[in-house]
Amino acid sequence: MATTPQTTPNQDRLLFVLFAAAVLTAPLWASVIGAGYPDLLQKFAIFGILAIGFNILFGLTGYLSFGHAAFLGIGSYAAVWSFKLFTVNALPAVFFGMVFAGLFALVIGYISLRRTGIYFSILTLAFAQMSYNLAYSVLTPITNGETGLTMNQDDPRFIDNLFFAPEGNALPSTNLFGIEMTGFSGFYFCAVVLIIAFYIAMRISRSPFGMMLRAIKSNQNRMNYTGFNTRPYALTAFVISGVYAGLAGSLMAVTDPLAGAERMQWTASGEVVLMTILGGAGTLLGPVLGAGIIKYFENIFSAYNAQVLERIFDFLPDGIDHAAASVAGLFVGEGWHLTLGLVFMLIVIFLPGGVMEGFTRLRAKFSKPTVESSSSGSTTSPAKDSA
Amino acid sequence: MSILTVQGVNKSFAGLKALNQVNLKVEEGAVHAIIGPNGAGKSTLLNCFVGRLEPDTGTVTFNGQSLLNRRPHEINQLGVARVFQTPEIFTDLSLLDNVMIPAFAKRDGAYTFNWVPRVDGDAEMTDKAQHMLEDVGLADKQRMLAGSLSRGDKRRLELAMCLVQDPKLLLLDEPTAGMSRADTNNTIDLLKRIGERKITKIVIEHDMHVVFSLANKVSVLAQGTVIAEGTPDEMRGNPKVQEAYLGGAHI
Numbered sequence A: 001m002a003t004t005p006q007t008t009p010n011q012d013r014l015l016f017v018l019f020a021a022a023v024l025t026a027p028l029w030a031s032v033i034g035a036g037y038p039d040l041l042q043k044f045a046i047f048g049i050l051a052i053g054f055n056i057l058f059g060l061t062g063y064l065s066f067g068h069a070a071f072l073g074i075g076s077y078a079a080v081w082s083f084k085l086f087t088v089n090a091l092p093a094v095f096f097g098m099v100f101a102g103l104f105a106l107v108i109g110y111i112s113l114r115r116t117g118i119y120f121s122i123l124t125l126a127f128a129q130m131s132y133n134l135a136y137s138v139l140t141p142i143t144n145g146e147t148g149l150t151m152n153q154d155d156p157r158f159i160d161n162l163f164f165a166p167e168g169n170a171l172p173s174t175n176l177f178g179i180e181m182t183g184f185s186g187f188y189f190c191a192v193v194l195i196i197a198f199y200i201a202m203r204i205s206r207s208p209f210g211m212m213l214r215a216i217k218s219n220q221n222r223m224n225y226t227g228f229n230t231r232p233y234a235l236t237a238f239v240i241s242g243v244y245a246g247l248a249g250s251l252m253a254v255t256d257p258l259a260g261a262e263r264m265q266w267t268a269s270g271e272v273v274l275m276t277i278l279g280g281a282g283t284l285l286g287p288v289l290g291a292g293i294i295k296y297f298e299n300i301f302s303a304y305n306a307q308v309l310e311r312i313f314d315f316l317p318d319g320i321d322h323a324a325a326s327v328a329g330l331f332v333g334e335g336w337h338l339t340l341g342l343v344f345m346l347i348v349i350f351l352p353g354g355v356m357e358g359f360t361r362l363r364a365k366f367s368k369p370t371v372e373s374s375s376s377g378s379t380t381s382p383a384k385d386s387a
Numbered sequence B: 001m002s003i004l005t006v007q008g009v010n011k012s013f014a015g016l017k018a019l020n021q022v023n024l025k026v027e028e029g030a031v032h033a034i035i036g037p038n039g040a041g042k043s044t045l046l047n048c049f050v051g052r053l054e055p056d057t058g059t060v061t062f063n064g065q066s067l068l069n070r071r072p073h074e075i076n077q078l079g080v081a082r083v084f085q086t087p088e089i090f091t092d093l094s095l096l097d098n099v100m101i102p103a104f105a106k107r108d109g110a111y112t113f114n115w116v117p118r119v120d121g122d123a124e125m126t127d128k129a130q131h132m133l134e135d136v137g138l139a140d141k142q143r144m145l146a147g148s149l150s151r152g153d154k155r156r157l158e159l160a161m162c163l164v165q166d167p168k169l170l171l172l173d174e175p176t177a178g179m180s181r182a183d184t185n186n187t188i189d190l191l192k193r194i195g196e197r198k199i200t201k202i203v204i205e206h207d208m209h210v211v212f213s214l215a216n217k218v219s220v221l222a223q224g225t226v227i228a229e230g231t232p233d234e235m236r237g238n239p240k241v242q243e244a245y246l247g248g249a250h251i
């Protein structure tokens, strides 16, 4: 327990290849658990990207942002504007989503990082709520308020109209050089981006820069007296995670060209926190797993409604079946967040390292008689001079 | 030549005068001990050297440059490293990481966005950190988490973290406080060995045994003022010093 896990370059290469293979074959294996359709798979990939980026800030650097949904929303708006103004090609949309989210993250991070701990969290929350409210009020010319920003027949689309004559009356659909971003091709676009995002996060995690972020989380004071200017480190991590969120937001728009302010609500910010902690903050795979688990169960649980429940509990005697159905009804459908909250509490109490810690514990159980246990046992002497 | 010059430094905390017109000259290459009873202002004085506190008045000059109004990382980059009274280490990182991090600070500066190469692929930094850990006798624990070390080992680790930077000036705040006699002697040996590296050291110490084994110059601080200064032998019999230590119980 006292030793640190150390991965070799070869282990990391293997991890990456397995990750990429699992993502690319997701339509096959996910259908086994009833999740093999593109809409849900896209969600896995997009929220996976969001959580990976969030983890660079929260998991590595230790700064808990409660406002990352703002960057998600900014990414979506920027992408839809790119569709409206320039072209329905996905690449510029993704580019603008990342750039705008990054610029906002630079400003918000610069201000918020003047504080640490709970004050930092509150500042980010305040900024996100501000963005949310602005999107509904003064910024309606940009956000189209409650209706949400959508593509229109009479959008300029300068680049598209320069090269292609507008055809018919139908709205063009978002595409990647002709490949339409719907169905499985939409998923595969997100999947490739997810794999790149994972690769970059992995490099960061193993690099000197990543080590410094972990050191800031561990002891910021020591970092300063060790000669590091910690604020630009934290700001870089903040901007990177903001860019990841912007990327995720723009992908949402690519697969469904609509941007609404509800994407920026604080519950959306809280969701990515849950994903990261549930999967295992600070680990590479954890955040992606957390995102997948939450989106998967959200999908299953919200499908249940009163009628379905009545049918399930039909075998019970009259009276009791209604009671059972209404109690169960609290936890499904709209009440799915209650289930999520309970699961989250259980995880935080019994498995603070998230699902990844669960895996580590299982592995330790099944590989008991190895050198690891003996090496950590012999070298740790309980603080003999602590008195 | 003096590497650190302190002139007329005053520092008050809400009316309490913690430092009162402190003057100090530390010669290059010296092991300069600062002794004095609890609450004399020793740690406060060190805090004024590393950017944790700003003196109310007075100057602190290191190698010809003022240390005032500089942030802690800037002062470290000038070549000043500090061991704290309670060890400041990266408890949830490995010992090797703990020592590599300061080595990176020395080589790459206060900020670099170095995200492409792997840490474990940097042979230069890894070798440097491993040698340092060998020097302080912690090589066999390099994969352990720093937080799981005993208190004595934590201090040795923190010392290694400072030494790996090859500082020009090393500040040690009670490096043996809370240590067993055996650990204290180990630390003295270690400090003597690294003494061969010509690093100027300022040692705050309570333990006279440590002071007399290490220092070649002693300043005595009492109630925020330097009341006596000289070689360890001169200080041993000094009545002012005896008085400051309440009848010389410690000497």
Ligand SMILES: Nc1ncnc2c1ncn2[C@@H]1O[C@H](COP(=O)(O)OP(=O)(O)O)[C@@H](O)[C@H]1O
Residues within 6 Å of the ligand: B013, B016, B018, B036, B037, B038, B039, B040, B041, B042, B043, B044, B045
């Ligand atoms: N940050 C602070 N705020 C208020 N008082 C302080 C602070 N730091 C030190 N002091 C006071 O200054 C005096 C000197 O403290 P210190 O420098 O820690 O003494 P020493 O290290 O010599 O034991 C003590 O009376 C202490 O209570």
Ligand SMILES: [Mg+2]
Residues within 6 Å of the ligand: B042, B043, B044, B085
């Ligand atoms: Mg002290």
